[in-house]
Amino acid sequence: GEDVEQSLFLSVREGDSSVINCTYTDSSSTYLYWYKQEPGAGLQLLTYIFSNMDMKQDQRLTVLLNKKDKHLSLRIADTQTGDSAIYFCAESLSGYSTLTFGKGTMLLVSP
Amino acid sequence: NAGVTQTPKFQVLKTGQSMTLQCAQDMNHNSMYWYRQDPGMGLRLIYYSASEGTTDKGEVPNGYNVSRLNKREFSLRLESAAPSQTSVYFCASSEEGKGTYEQYFGPGTRLTVT
Numbered sequence: 001g002e003d004v005e006q007s008l009f010l011s012v013r014e015g016d017s018s019v020i021n022c023t024y025t026d027s028s029s030t031y032l033y034w035y036k037q038e039p040g041a042g043l044q045l046l047t048y049i050f051s052n053m054d055m056k057q058d059q060r061l062t063v064l065l066n067k068k069d070k071h072l073s074l075r076i077a078d079t080q081t082g083d084s085a086i087y088f089c090a091e092s093l094s095g096y097s098t099l100t101f102g103k104g105t106m107l108l109v110s111p
Numbered sequence: 112n113a114g115v116t117q118t119p120k121f122q123v124l125k126t127g128q129s130m131t132l133q134c135a136q137d138m139n140h141n142s143m144y145w146y147r148q149d150p151g152m153g154l155r156l157i158y159y160s161a162s163e164g165t166t167d168k169g170e171v172p173n174g175y176n177v178s179r180l181n182k183r184e185f186s187l188r189l190e191s192a193a194p195s196q197t198s199v200y201f202c203a204s205s206e207e208g209k210g211t212y213e214q215y216f217g218p219g220t221r222l223t224v225t
Contacts, residue, residue: 035216040219041218042217042218043154045213
């Protein structure tokens, strides 16, 4: 079955870049997603990448996909204290509307 | 346009009590989902509904029932609550046909079972 894994915690200083990593096991993934969850709130979609792409940039966010290694990363440039949150990686498979989520990476940004 | 709404926001139940969590979306989405979130476990899918009139089990369906009342509403029922069902419950919806299956989440219901 499919499995999505992430490191649990990342701490950075304000102004640095943050890189959050994710690995997945199912090679038939069609889309891969990054969601952000702020304290006490639901999940908010940040960005997604189609599996035939290797990079997507959206303002301060850069997503890199290495399909051979089944590795996905999210880079946040110039990290701000407002970026402190839990970040979830998720995948969807061809023909299925359900997503499989990783356990989430807590990002803590210190001033 | 409220997106996905959930009621109640908080609930405390005693073991054995029943309750229904309500979810509604105003985006005309076909698919709706119920997840639970527990510390260190991420999000786990309880049930989902790909269209009005259909429901399917997810990863952790035991102890729950669902009803897709119409296209807008998808409710989750706990018939006899247990302490293991203490969790944060999220409802989500997604639009078919775009291919991305991007899901939109509600703010969650925080449930404690004593």
